[in-house]
Amino acid sequence: MAFTQRIHHTLCLLLTSLLFTACVEGDDYNLTPEDNFEALWTAIDEHYCFLDYKAEAIGLDWNNVHTQYKARINPHMNNTQLQEVLTDMLSELRDGHVNLYTSRDVSRYWHWHEDYPKNLNKAVRDNYLGTDYKISSGLKYRILDDNIGYVVYESFQHAVGDGNLDEVLYYLRTCNGLIIDVRSNTGGSLEYAERIASRFTNEKILVGYISHKTGKGHSEFSTPKAEYLTPSKNIRWQKKVAVLTNRECYSATNTFVRNMKCCPNVTIIGDQTGGGSGMPFSSELPNGWAIRFSACPMYDKDMKQIEFGIQPDITCSIDESDTIHDKIIETARTLLNY
Amino acid sequence: MKRYLRYIACMWFACALPIMVKAQRDTQHATTFGIGKTSHLDTYLSPLEYQGPELLVMSEKLRCLKRNSHITYQTSTLGRISSADSPTGNGGEFGGDIQYASAWMYTWRDCGLQGLHIHAGGQIQGSIGFLYNTRNGNNPAQAYLSADLTIKALATYDLHIRKQTLTLRYQPSVPLIGAMFSPNYGQSYYEIFSLGDYDHNVCFKYPGNGFCLDQQLSVDLPIRHATLRLGYLNTIRQATPNQLKQHHISHAFMIGYVRNLTIKRP
Numbered sequence: 027m028a029f030t031q032r033i034h035h036t037l038c039l040l041l042t043s044l045l046f047t048a049c050v051e052g053d054d055y056n057l058t059p060e061d062n063f064e065a066l067w068t069a070i071d072e073h074y075c076f077l078d079y080k081a082e083a084i085g086l087d088w089n090n091v092h093t094q095y096k097a098r099i100n101p102h103m104n105n106t107q108l109q110e111v112l113t114d115m116l117s118e119l120r121d122g123h124v125n126l127y128t129s130r131d132v133s134r135y136w137h138w139h140e141d142y143p144k145n146l147n148k149a150v151r152d153n154y155l156g157t158d159y160k161i162s163s164g165l166k167y168r169i170l171d172d173n174i175g176y177v178v179y180e181s182f183q184h185a186v187g188d189g190n191l192d193e194v195l196y197y198l199r200t201c202n203g204l205i206i207d208v209r210s211n212t213g214g215s216l217e218y219a220e221r222i223a224s225r226f227t228n229e230k231i232l233v234g235y236i237s238h239k240t241g242k243g244h245s246e247f248s249t250p251k252a253e254y255l256t257p258s259k260n261i262r263w264q265k266k267v268a269v270l271t272n273r274e275c276y277s278a279t280n281t282f283v284r285n286m287k288c289c290p291n292v293t294i295i296g297d298q299t300g301g302g303s304g305m306p307f308s309s310e311l312p313n314g315w316a317i318r319f320s321a322c323p324m325y326d327k328d329m330k331q332i333e334f335g336i337q338p339d340i341t342c343s344i345d346e347s348d349t350i351h352d353k354i355i356e357t358a359r360t361l362l363n364y
Numbered sequence: 365m366k367r368y369l370r371y372i373a374c375m376w377f378a379c380a381l382p383i384m385v386k387a388q389r390d391t392q393h394a395t396t397f398g399i400g401k402t403s404h405l406d407t408y409l410s411p412l413e414y415q416g417p418e419l420l421v422m423s424e425k426l427r428c429l430k431r432n433s434h435i436t437y438q439t440s441t442l443g444r445i446s447s448a449d450s451p452t453g454n455g456g457e458f459g460g461d462i463q464y465a466s467a468w469m470y471t472w473r474d475c476g477l478q479g480l481h482i483h484a485g486g487q488i489q490g491s492i493g494f495l496y497n498t499r500n501g502n503n504p505a506q507a508y509l510s511a512d513l514t515i516k517a518l519a520t521y522d523l524h525i526r527k528q529t530l531t532l533r534y535q536p537s538v539p540l541i542g543a544m545f546s547p548n549y550g551q552s553y554y555e556i557f558s559l560g561d562y563d564h565n566v567c568f569k570y571p572g573n574g575f576c577l578d579q580q581l582s583v584d585l586p587i588r589h590a591t592l593r594l595g596y597l598n599t600i601r602q603a604t605p606n607q608l609k610q611h612h613i614s615h616a617f618m619i620g621y622v623r624n625l626t627i628k629r630p
Contacts, residue, residue, distance in 0.1 A: 050574055050602040050611045052405050052413055065411070073550060129454075216554065236559065239550030241607050248548065251561040305552055308500035310410050314452030316499050321550045 055312040059108045062311045063099045066112055066126075067092050069311075072242040075304050075323045076121065079331055081244075084120060088244075091118050109133060109315075119319075121333075122276055123306040127316040138273065138300045138334075145272035145297045145344050146209040150352045151178070160197070162190040164218075167198065174362050175201035176355075179222075182214025182278040188260050191225055195261045203266040203362025205355065206286075209296065213277025216305075223285035224258040226267055226292055231255050233285045234332075235325040236305075250325060255285050267292045268358035271338055275299035277306075283336050284326055293361060294338040296354045301335040391427035393623045394593055396582075398422070400616025402446045404457055406506050407609045408547060409497040414457045416448030420597065420616050426518075428471070436483045438467040438518070444614075459612075461493025461508060465537075467516045479522035487514040487537055502552055506610075512542030512569065512576075531584040533595075539576045542569040546605035567605035574603035574610070584622050591622035 053068070055061040071077070071088060080086040095115040099108070109126065113133035116124050126133035154176060159168040164184025167177040175198030179186075198204060206222075223233075235250035269286050271294055280299045286292045304320020311317065326332050340361070344353045398420035405413045424440045445460040469485030493508040516537040523530045547556060548563045555561040582595025595618040602611045 050405070050604055050609050052407065052411050052609060069411070075550065217558070236555060236561070238548060238552065238555060238563070240548055240563070242549075246549075248551070248561075248563050251555065251559055253559065305502055305554065307503045307550070307552070308497075310412060310450065310455060310499065312412065312451070314450060314454045316455075318501065321502070322552050322555065 057313050058101055059099050059103050060101060062108065062313050062315070063096065063112065063115075065311050066317065067095075067115070069309050069317060070116070070119070070124075070319060071244075073239065073307065073309070073321060074119065074124075074319050075239055075247075075321055076119070076333055077244040079323070079333065080119065083331075083334070086118060091115060105313075106130070121304070121320055122300065122302050123304055123318060123320045125318040127318070138276070138302075142273040142297070143343060143346075144210070144274070145354065146274070147344060147346070147349070147352065148210075150344075150349060151207070151209075151355075153350065154352065154355055160194075162194050163187065165190060165194055167194050169198065169201055170205075170359065172359055172363055173200070173202050174359050175204040176207065177205065178207045180211055182211060182216075182218050182282070184214070184218075186218045186222060188221065188258070191222065191258075192261050195225060195263055199261075201265070203268065204263060205268045205270060205358045205362070207270040207355070208275055208279050208282060209270050209272040209354070210274040211276075211279040212274055212300075213279050213302065216278050216281055219278045219282035219285060220255065221258075223255055223282060223289065225260070225262050226286065226289040227255055227257050228262060228264075228290075229257060231288050232327050233288045234281075234327050235329055236322055237325075238322045247323075250329065253324075255288065265291065266362050268362055269294050270354050270358060271296040271299050271336075272354075273297050273300045273335070277302040280332060280336060281324060284324075284332055287336065287339075288327055293340060293358075294336070295340045295342055295358050295361070296338050297341065297343065298335040298337050299332075301333050303332040390431070391425060391625045393625065394422075394424045394426075394620060396420075396422045396424075396593055396595065396618040396620030398444075398597055398616035398618040400597070400614050402448060402459075402612065402614040404446070404448050404459060404495060405609060405611045406495055408503060408506050409457070409495065409500060410450065410455065412450050412455070413611075414448035414450055414455070416446060416457075418444055418446035418614050418616060420444040420618070422597070422618065422620075434471045436469045436471045436485075436518075438465075438469065438483075438487075438516075440465050440467075446614075456498040457495055458498070459493065459495040461491055463489060463491035465489035465514070465516075467514075467537075469516060469518060477521070479524075481520045483518040485516060487516040488512070489514055489537075489539070502554065505553075506547075507545065507553075510542055510544035510569065512539035514539045528586060530586075533582045533584065534579070536577060536579040538571070538578075540570065543567065544569050544603060544605060546603075546608060548606045549608060564606055567603075569603060569605075573605075574601075576601050576603075580618075582618065591624070593620050593622050594618070 055065050098111045117135045170176050233255045234253045237248045237250040240246045303324040305322040306318045307321035342354050342357045400418045402418040403415045422442045426438045429435045442463045448457045467487035469483035472482045490511045496505040514537045518535040521532045577600045580597045585592045597616045599614045
C-alpha cells in the first residue's frame with residue numbers, strides 16, 4: 027500500500043507541476059484602430075524580409091515609420107480613415123507584394139510600374155500576333171514573316187504543362203530564333219517559371235538563391251539555398267532566344283527573367299523588370315483585414331538583390347507614336363536574324 | 365468427406381481447448397463518436413485564434429497481456445475533422461488529424477477502495493494532420509507530424525446502483541518528450557518540397573515549450589446485453605516550434621458502445 031501511495035503522490039505532483047507550464051496564446055489585440063495599427067506594424071516588423079535591405083537601399087527606418095504613423099491614429103477614426111493611414115504606412119516599404127485587403131478596397135503600391143513608361147502597346151503587339159495565332163494553354167504563338175517564332179505569355183497564373191511546351195517548341199522548330207514576350211506579365215506560379223526556363227539549358231545551372239526568416243529579428247535569415255535550373259528531359263530549344271521585358275514584369279516573371287538570364291543563347295531585351303523578389307505570405311489583422319507581405323527573399327546567381335528589378339542585356343523602349351511597329355520586338359528580330 | 369472434416373475439427377478442438385482456456389484474456393473494445401468545439405492557433409497561418417465545430421471518432425482496445433496479469437495494454441486511434449472561423453468571421457480554416465497510441469500500464473486493483481482500479485504507465489503516440497487556411501496564398505496550410513512518449517493513467521471505478529454496475533473512467537495522458545515537424549519561422553513549403561531545403565524542420569518537444577494534455581472522463585452504462593459509453597474528451601495540444609505558436613484545444617462530447625470480449629487464443 028505504501029508503494030501504491032507513493033506512486034499516486036508522484037503522479038499527482040507531476041501532473042500538477044505540468045499544469046503550471048505556460049499556455050501558448052496569440053497576441054492579445056482588440057478591434058480598436060490603435061491595436062490594428064500595432065498588429066500590422068508588428069507583423070511587418072517580425073515577418074517582412076526586406077527591412078534591412080531597404081534601410082540600406084532606400085533609407086527605410088521602420089521604427090521611425092511607427093512613430094510617424096502612430097501620430098495619425100486616433101480611437102475615433104473610421105475604417106476608411108484607418109485603411110488610408112495603414113496604406114500610407116505600408117507604402118513606405120515600396121513593395122508590390124505588400125497589400126491590405128478590405129471588403130472596400132485593396133491597398134497597394136504600384137509605383138514600381140506606374141512611374142515608368144509602359145513599353146507595351148497591346149494593340150501593336152496584337153498586329154504581330156495577327157488573328158491566326160495558336161494558343162496552347164497560356165501561350166499564344168506564331169511564326170513571324172522573317173521565320174522567327176513569337177510567343178506571348180501574359181500571366182504565370184495560366185498553367186503551362188510539359189505537353190504544351192513540347193507542342194509549341196516542336197511547331198516552332200524550323201524558326202531561326204525565338205522571342206518570348208513576357209511584358210506586363212505580373213507573375214503567378216514559380217513552378218511554370220522554372221518549367222519554361224528548363225527548355226533553354228542543356229546543363230544544370232545555378233540561377234540564384236533563396237532564404238527565409240528564422241526569427242523575428244530584421245537580420246535573422248537562413249543560409250541562402252542555391253537554386254539550380256535542371257534541363258528538361260523533353261524538347262529543348264537550341265537556337266537564339268530573346269526575352270522581352272518591361273516594368274510590369276513582376277514576381278514570378280522577375281524570377282523567370284532571372285533564370286533565363288543565366289541560360290546560354292538568351293538575351294533580355296526591353297526595360298528593367300519591376301522586381302518583386304520576395305515570396306509573399308499572407309496574414310490578417312484583428313479586425314479581419316487580410317494582409318500580404320514579402321517573406322522569403324530571392325537573389326540572383328551572384329547573391330545580389332533583385333527586389334527592385336533586373337536590368338536587360340539590351341535596353342530598349344517602344345516609340346509611343348508608332349502604331350505599327352513595336353521597337354522592342356523589332357530589336358529582337360534584328361538580333362535573332364543576325 | 366464431410367465425416368472426415370468433422371472428425372478433424374473435433375480433434376483440433378479437443379487438442380486446442382486446454383491451451384485456449386489457459387490463454388484466454390479479457391479485452392474491451394470501445395468505439396465512440398464525438399462532437400465538440402475546437403480552437404486553433406497557428407501563427408504560421410494567422411495570428412488569430414480560429415474556433416468552430418469538430419467531429420471525432422475514437423476506437424480503443426484495452427486488455428491484460430495475460431489473464432490476471434498486472435500489465436494492461438491499450439491502443440487507441442482517434443480521428444477528427446474540424447471547420448473553424450476567425451473571430452471576425454471572414455476567414456476559415458479546415459483541419460484534420462489522425463492519432464494512434466499504444467500504452468503499457470501497470471494495474472493496481474481495488475487500491476484503497478473496493479472497485480477502484482488504477483492503471484499507470486507509458487505510451488507512445490504518433491499523429492499526422494493538417495490545417496488549411498482559406499485566405500492564404502503561399503502559406504495556405506500547415507502540416508502536422510509528431511511522435512511522443514507519454515505518461516498515461518487510467519482510473520476506473522465500479523459504481524453499484526441497485527442491480528446495475530456503472531463504470532466511471534478517467535484517463536489523462538501527458539506527452540513528456542517528442543519530436544514534431546514544422547517549417548522554420550518564415551520558411552515556405554516551396555523551399556521544403558520543391559527545393560529540398562530542410563532547415564530545423566524536426567523540432568524537439570517537451571512540456572516546457574508546449575504543454576499538452578489529453579483527458580477523457582466517461583461512464584459506461586450497461587443496457588441489457590450492451591454497454592453504452594458517454595464521455596467528455598478534452599485535448600490540449602500546444603507547441604512553439606521555431607518561434608511559431610501553435611495550439612489546438614478541443615472539448616467534445618462522446619457517445620459510443622463498449623464490447624467486453626473474452627478472447628481465447630492458443
